[in-house]
Amino acid sequence: MEGVMSLVRAVMFQPPPSLLVAAMSVVGVVSLGNAGVSELRGKHMKYSKFSDQPSASTSTANSSWSSIPSRAGMLVAYTPAFLAAFASLLFLHHNHGGNGASSSRLLLVESALALHFFKRVLETLFVHKFSGTVAAGTAIPISLSYFTVTALTIYTQLLTQEALLPDPAVDLKLYGIVLFLVGITGNFYHRYLLSKLRSSGDDGKKKEYKIPKGGMFELVICPHYLFEILGFYGIALISQTIYSFCVAVGTSLYLMGRSKATREWYLSKFDDFPPHVKCIIPFVF
Known part of the structure; x- marks a missing residue:
């Protein structure tokens, strides 16, 4: 166990002094892991080839107003996360200090996240082929999840930089x-x-x-x-x-x-x- 902890300390920053980041680290793994188990049990997120499969919790009466075209739904899912990463690229470095190495790491993280979700948006607009609809109850949680992950990844890096924690x-x-x-x-x-x-x-x-x-x-x-x-x-x-x-x-x-x-x-x-x-x-x- 001591060897594992020594390896972790060698390759990772110390956790920043934030209860929010600590809690969301655990919540993220547990919630995504639970979503994976749900997929195995047949409770699928309603997008892609599973978008048209009936759900026991979705009635015919409310299915029409609660669904949106698949392309629009995927744009809803990806765009807020891209905007969050892009906005941080525009504004954070002009307002926060830190040593050069930490600042460059933050810039790389922001750039990677912005590029990842910008690619998703472009694929949705010009590459993917869609049919049918996606439930708003699927698109919105996915959007919130991607946005939260993006914002917290950048926020955690920023806290690490501002706390002047030693590099691994x-x-x-x-x-x-x-x-x-x-x-x-x-x-x-x-x-x-x-x-x-x-x-x-x-x-x-x-x-x-x-x-x-x-x-x-x-x-x-x-x-x-x-x-x-x-x-x-x-x-x-x-x-x-x-x-x-x-x-x-x-x-x-x-x-x-x-x-x-x-x-x-x-x-x-x-x-x-x-x-x-x-x-x-x-x-x-």
Whole structure:
């Protein structure tokens, strides 16, 4: 145990003096982990291929007013987080001090988060193909979750900088940048492949699904989730705060559950689904 704690102290900042950050670190892991378990149990977040599945808690009477077009719903989910990161890039560095190394780390974290969600917005506008609607009760919680994670990741980094906490003995920023770029590139590439496999639903026709091919789809059904996880771990390595690592762990737990549910969905829809294709980790899970 002492060896583990020594490793943690070597690669992470001391937690900043904030009860909010400490509490949200725990809440983030638990809530995202619980969401992953819910996916495994068949209680899916109502977006993507699960958006049209009936929910026991959604009645026919209120379904029409509580749903919005899928493209608009995804913009609602991603835009506030992007604006939060972009606003911090514009304003924080002119008003707060700190040493140069800490300031550059904060700038990198903000830039990575802004780029991550800006890519999401652009994909929603120009890459993804949508059909049907998404429940407002799904889009709004996702939006609040992304916004909260973005704001707290930046806030935690800012507190760490302002408290003048000593940098970790091992600087992982460069590794984080590389991992983040690998993650965001791989995620975009496989989402692009998905968009090319699906007929557009924007004309009111029901979107047709096919078994994804190409890239790492030959090994796992959700490589875009795998690369998204890598991207969040890249941000965590840049940040080197306990909160950012908790976000990465929580994201991993949720997307692993979602990928398992996705594989089961494909198995139920396609008799010729390749049995060797795993959920998210090649040859393992």
